[in-house]
Amino acid sequence: xxxxxxxxxxxxxxxxxxxxxxxxxxxxxxxxxxxxxxxxxxxxxxxxxxxxxxxxxxxxxxxxxxxxxxxxxxxxxxxxxxxxxxxxxxxxxxxxxxxxxxxxxxxxxxxxxxxxxxxxxxxxxxxxxxxxxxxxxxxxxxxxxxxxxxxxxxxxxxxxxxxxxxxxxxxxxxxxxxxxxxxxxxxxxxxxxxxxxxxxxxxxxxxxxxxxxxxxxxxxxxxxxxxxxxxxxxxxxxxxxxxxxxxxxxxxxxxxxxxxxxxxxx
Numbered sequence: 001x002x003x004x005x006x007x008x009x010x011x012x013x014x015x016x017x018x019x020x021x022x023x024x025x026x027x028x029x030x031x032x033x034x035x036x037x038x039x040x041x042x043x044x045x046x047x048x049x050x051x052x053x054x055x056x057x058x059x060x061x062x063x064x065x066x067x068x069x070x071x072x073x074x075x076x077x078x079x080x081x082x083x084x085x086x087x088x089x090x091x092x093x094x095x096x097x098x099x100x101x102x103x104x105x106x107x108x109x110x111x112x113x114x115x116x117x118x119x120x121x122x123x124x125x126x127x128x129x130x131x132x133x134x135x136x137x138x139x140x141x142x143x144x145x146x147x148x149x150x151x152x153x154x155x156x157x158x159x160x161x162x163x164x165x166x167x168x169x170x171x172x173x174x175x176x177x178x179x180x181x182x183x184x185x186x187x188x189x190x191x192x193x194x195x196x197x198x199x200x201x202x203x204x205x206x207x208x209x210x211x212x213x214x215x216x217x218x219x220x221x222x223x224x225x226x227x228x229x230x231x232x233x234x235x236x237x238x239x240x241x242x243x244x245x246x247x248x249x250x251x252x253x254x255x256x257x258x259x260x261x262x263x264x265x266x
Contacts, residue, residue, distance in 0.1 A: 039231050058198075068087075094141065120132075135211075139201050199244045
């Protein structure tokens, strides 16, 4: 009864909601039930680890998936295109937690190339990056296929547009046409997908952070749920939703920067 009173659960639901929204507007996410520390402080301590994991997963998947999709479109209906399609579907089909488990067993335990658990020594950037390799690989592998297929479809559409044919008629090098005239337009849907991918990567981070024992928001949510620490679960979940919502307008701004047609409508 005392705990219900402290959490405000003995009041009507509209009053609880208004009180909660008022605290959130002030930056108050509540107090942890077990440590009595502010939830906002605990979330902010875990947030950099999750952001680093998402950046690593998105970064390497974009560096591989975008050139792969572009190459597949240029070599349309060849054996390279078909092989890329098979690899893309294969990476999409594998769940991130399966990739994380087998990457841990193979690369960390069997061959001992990478560390097993943890996020690295504080202050040692090289060690932290080394601890980030396997988790980043696990959460980013599935998005390689998504990006490759989307870039391929967009490139095939753009390569048939008038401005590309005009560039070829003027005798511009094919590489310049692909990079400056085709890929710059074809990549716009990919930027939107990358923003949407943050939501998927946040869910993948829950598995990766628990499998590799990384101190991120995903592990924080699971530990809090096991302890029935509802204020901490609520605050961490609200933070992940805010991250996802913040990513969408950032993607729109990047698209407007790349595409003059979008800027003209703003």
